[in-house]
Amino acid sequence: MTTATTPSAPAAGVPRIVLADDASLFRAALAELLERDGCAIVAQSGNADELLDAVERHRPDLAVVDIRMPPGYHLEGLRAAVRLRRSHPGTGVLLLSQHLEVAHLDELVGHTARGVGYLLKDRVTGPGFLDAVRQVAADGCAFDPEVVPLLVGGRSGRRDELAALSPREREVLALMAQGRSNNAIADELHLTTRTVETHVRGVFQRLALPDEAEHNRRVLAVLAYLRSARRATISASAAADSVDLGRNPAADDRSTASP
Amino acid sequence: MGEAPGGAAIDGAAAPAADHRRKPAASMTGNGDDLRRRYGVPALAVVGAVIGAVVLWLSDGGRDEDTTSTLFSGLVGGLYLLTGSVTHLRRPGRLGLRMVMVGISWFAEDLQVSSYPVPHTVGMFFRCVASGCLVHLLLAFPEGRLRTRTERAVTGGVYVFVLVLVPLGVPFYRSLTPNLLLVANLARMQDLLVDSTQVVFAVIVGALLVRRWFVATPPARRVLAPVYGVGLVGSVASLLHPALTGSTALLINEVAHLATLGLPVAFLAGALRVRLGRTAVGDLLLQLPQMPPTGLRHLLARALGDPTLRIAYPRPDHAGSDAGSTDGYLDADGQPVTPRPDDAVTPVRRGVRVVAVLLHDPALRADRHVLHAVTAAAALELDNQRLAAEVRAQLTEVRASRVRIVAAADEQRRRIERDLHDGAQQQLVTAALILRLARDRLGPAPPDPELGVLLRRAADGLEAAVTELRELARGIHPAVLTEAGLLPALRTLAARSAYPVQVVDGPALPPLPDQVAATAYFVAAEAVTNAAKHARASQIHVHARASGNRLLVTVADDGVGGANMNAGTGLLGLRDRTAALDGSLVVRSLPGAGTSVHAELPLEGS
Numbered sequence: 001m002t003t004a005t006t007p008s009a010p011a012a013g014v015p016r017i018v019l020a021d022d023a024s025l026f027r028a029a030l031a032e033l034l035e036r037d038g039c040a041i042v043a044q045s046g047n048a049d050e051l052l053d054a055v056e057r058h059r060p061d062l063a064v065v066d067i068r069m070p071p072g073y074h075l076e077g078l079r080a081a082v083r084l085r086r087s088h089p090g091t092g093v094l095l096l097s098q099h100l101e102v103a104h105l106d107e108l109v110g111h112t113a114r115g116v117g118y119l120l121k122d123r124v125t126g127p128g129f130l131d132a133v134r135q136v137a138a139d140g141c142a143f144d145p146e147v148v149p150l151l152v153g154g155r156s157g158r159r160d161e162l163a164a165l166s167p168r169e170r171e172v173l174a175l176m177a178q179g180r181s182n183n184a185i186a187d188e189l190h191l192t193t194r195t196v197e198t199h200v201r202g203v204f205q206r207l208a209l210p211d212e213a214e215h216n217r218r219v220l221a222v223l224a225y226l227r228s229a230r231r232a233t234i235s236a237s238a239a240a241d242s243v244d245l246g247r248n249p250a251a252d253d254r255s256t257a258s259p
Numbered sequence: 260m261g262e263a264p265g266g267a268a269i270d271g272a273a274a275p276a277a278d279h280r281r282k283p284a285a286s287m288t289g290n291g292d293d294l295r296r297r298y299g300v301p302a303l304a305v306v307g308a309v310i311g312a313v314v315l316w317l318s319d320g321g322r323d324e325d326t327t328s329t330l331f332s333g334l335v336g337g338l339y340l341l342t343g344s345v346t347h348l349r350r351p352g353r354l355g356l357r358m359v360m361v362g363i364s365w366f367a368e369d370l371q372v373s374s375y376p377v378p379h380t381v382g383m384f385f386r387c388v389a390s391g392c393l394v395h396l397l398l399a400f401p402e403g404r405l406r407t408r409t410e411r412a413v414t415g416g417v418y419v420f421v422l423v424l425v426p427l428g429v430p431f432y433r434s435l436t437p438n439l440l441l442v443a444n445l446a447r448m449q450d451l452l453v454d455s456t457q458v459v460f461a462v463i464v465g466a467l468l469v470r471r472w473f474v475a476t477p478p479a480r481r482v483l484a485p486v487y488g489v490g491l492v493g494s495v496a497s498l499l500h501p502a503l504t505g506s507t508a509l510l511i512n513e514v515a516h517l518a519t520l521g522l523p524v525a526f527l528a529g530a531l532r533v534r535l536g537r538t539a540v541g542d543l544l545l546q547l548p549q550m551p552p553t554g555l556r557h558l559l560a561r562a563l564g565d566p567t568l569r570i571a572y573p574r575p576d577h578a579g580s581d582a583g584s585t586d587g588y589l590d591a592d593g594q595p596v597t598p599r600p601d602d603a604v605t606p607v608r609r610g611v612r613v614v615a616v617l618l619h620d621p622a623l624r625a626d627r628h629v630l631h632a633v634t635a636a637a638a639l640e641l642d643n644q645r646l647a648a649e650v651r652a653q654l655t656e657v658r659a660s661r662v663r664i665v666a667a668a669d670e671q672r673r674r675i676e677r678d679l680h681d682g683a684q685q686q687l688v689t690a691a692l693i694l695r696l697a698r699d700r701l702g703p704a705p706p707d708p709e710l711g712v713l714l715r716r717a718a719d720g721l722e723a724a725v726t727e728l729r730e731l732a733r734g735i736h737p738a739v740l741t742e743a744g745l746l747p748a749l750r751t752l753a754a755r756s757a758y759p760v761q762v763v764d765g766p767a768l769p770p771l772p773d774q775v776a777a778t779a780y781f782v783a784a785e786a787v788t789n790a791a792k793h794a795r796a797s798q799i800h801v802h803a804r805a806s807g808n809r810l811l812v813t814v815a816d817d818g819v820g821g822a823n824m825n826a827g828t829g830l831l832g833l834r835d836r837t838a839a840l841d842g843s844l845v846v847r848s849l850p851g852a853g854t855s856v857h858a859e860l861p862l863e864g865s
Contacts, residue, residue, distance in 0.1 A: 103750075
């Protein structure tokens with residue numbers, strides 16, 4: 001899944017990023033923010049086609065994509081993101097949107113939570129944004145804090161794979177899903193980093209995750225978390241996946257050029 | 260007999276019209292078809308008169324003064340021929356033909372009186388034929404055609420009797436004049452059979468006539484009166500005659516003769532004095548008030564005897580214009596009316612206004628009085644129907660415009676939502692981002708702490724504005740509805756609700772028209788809001804499913820109930836919206852039994 005160009009851990013090296021947003025003022029400001037943080041903006045694009053071209057050319061670590069783009073301003077960014085995740089698994093995709101929807105989350109994440117993020121657009125001004133960028137660029141995941149209540153709110157309290165977790169472990173897992181590091185989680189919950197590490201290990205054990213590198217296990221834990229929340233909200237993800245196939249055959253042709 | 264009993268008589272009214280239609284050019288030009296229809300019956304009467312003269316000459320020698328004289332017989336037959344012709348010329352139809360046929364059969368029956376063997380033998384075959392024709396005439400009077408199954412059956416039975424059974428008995432009847440076909444003599448038995456059969460038929464016919472009198476409307480009774488009166492006198496006289504003796508018997512016999520003579524005149528009187536059409540108009544007047552709106556055409560068609568009759572209404576913008584043209588005429592459903600090539604067009608007026616036109620067989624013009632009477636009688640009802648058709652058209656238009664208004668409002672909401680997201684919200688986010696860049700430059704310890712606080716307050720304000728704008732946009736029109744559909748939108752609604760709302764799992768919905776999806780969503784959203792606010796429910800269920808050609812949305816809670824749609828909730832407006840899409844919205848809420856809001860929306864034709 002990972003390629004040689006992708007760093008294996010957050011903050012290792014300079015993340016190479018492609019920005020896609022049709023609002024040039026916002027794009028420029030976002031580029032400045034990321035560059036000041038030590039990221040390299042290798043390309044900027046104003047629509048989905050330019051985005052796909054730029055990713056194909058530059059093979060970046062991350063594409064930050066606005067969900068609505070020309071020409072139709074109707075989920076073009078989401079469609080492009082889903083295609084990118086299939087054709088370029090080494091490139092993380094961070095989708096920004098003015099509002100969050102479970103249906104879009106399902107379509108975006110699909111079956112793997114590696115290298116994917118879904119945030120409200122105004123999170124760019126918040127403290128966790130740069131963390132999230134580096135997580136997704138490093139094949140991790142980052143989901144908006146609002147996604148979690150959205151997923152849980154639609155549930156009807158049935159048993160699922162998270163039932164075995166203690167309340168504290170759930171809290172930790174929810175923050176992991178936002179792309180927080182252990183230190184950030186410790187700050188948020190006013191715990192020591194060691195305690196957080198214990199909770200994280202507890203989560204891994206209770207979810208019976210295979211004995212892999214911690215980074216991969218974090219992703220799997222979050223995916224289990226999303227999956228369990230999603231199951232309650234309907235089996236729409238499968239439908240969304242199948243609907244997505246062949247939605248834009250021309251773009252799919254282009255994506256076959258990837259090595 | 261000229262026609263088979265039963266079937267052909269039913270079609271009597273339709274047949275002339277159908278004949279006519281085959282030759283459209285024939286309409287008012289008076290060519291062969293018209294001539295035949297108009298003068299065919301008088302011509303037949305002339306032939307009948309010639310036959311009658313021959314028969315009277317042949318049978319003169321065999322007359323018995325006690326029964327019928329040549330003069331009397333000639334008078335009766337001739338009167339039928341004459342009155343039948345006059346009836347036919349004054350009022351085209353089948354009645355004149357029926358009367359002429361009675362005249363001809365009357366003479367045919369007389370042939371058996373002849374003392375020459377050949378005419379006598381031939382005449383034996385026709386010895387009862389006049390009674391068959393007379394029964395047909397009586398039952399068909401005054402329209403000239405049989406109306407009920409019973410009448411047709413009785414007439415058919417009589418014809419079979421006089422044309423088949425009686426002739427079969429000819430070789431077995433010895434009479435005074437030699438019967439050339441005689442095989443054996445069963446005359447007495449035959450007389451008994453024929454007499455008793457005639458009595459049976461007489462009773463049946465009498466019963467039918469009595470019943471007709473009692474069910475007839477007063478105008479119809481006026482038509483029947485002369486025939487019934489003369490017939491009654493004749494019948495009573497005939498019945499009394501055998502029981503009397505002497506001068507009284509002679510007197511009664513004269514009365515019976517006079518009644519026989521008077522009967523054809525009574526038929527003519529009935530037909531002429533109160534003509535058929537007026538009976539129809541009388542019936543029409545009586546039936547109009549009880550008529551269902553769709554029955555008017557049928558009623559007029561029956562009154563005028565033209566089953567092909569059509570009614571058309573002027574377009575609202577054509578009212579009162581040239582009545583002869585059918586440009587701009589519509590039927591009751593608002594569809595344009597195309598006249599057939601041979602249609603005659605009769606305008607129906609109220610005052611100067613043409614309220615409708617009748618498209619009909621031109622033959623009806625032969626009886627203008629009836630046509631005028633019928634149109635006059637129906638004018639009011641036709642005007643009502645025209646107004647109803649107009650209202651229907653307007654209602655259709657209003658409905659369509661209501662749907663368009665809903666669609667336009669939805670489109671406007673969608674546009675506002677997008678403008679908020681892609682315009683104002685985008686710019687606020689950009690401003691917040693630039694502000695963040697500025698604050699980042701200041702570093703964690705700004706030279707002026709006050710400035711740091713101000714910038715933080717500005718950032719907080721921007722963040723609050725963005726959040727508020729997002730909620731505003733969602734309230735105006737949830738983007739997920741257009742982006743992902745009704746069920747995801749309902750799930751989002753449930754997830755965002757502060758109360759436990761469960762969207763019931765179900766099969767996937769078919770593709771929904773935008774307005775249907777939006778209406779269903781807004782109904783659910785309003786119902787959930789109301790339940791959360793007032794119901795004190797522990798659980799709210801939202802269920803959307805497609806059934807047949809409808810989308811059903813139910814929002815049910817287990818709260819205190821007692822909700823009222825009219826108590827100022829937003830559901831009232833949503834009921835209008837649902838109605839605009841031809842759907843329905845029902846609220847069931849009993850105190851203590853929870854509240855359920857149920858919307859049904861058609862998936863097609865909206």
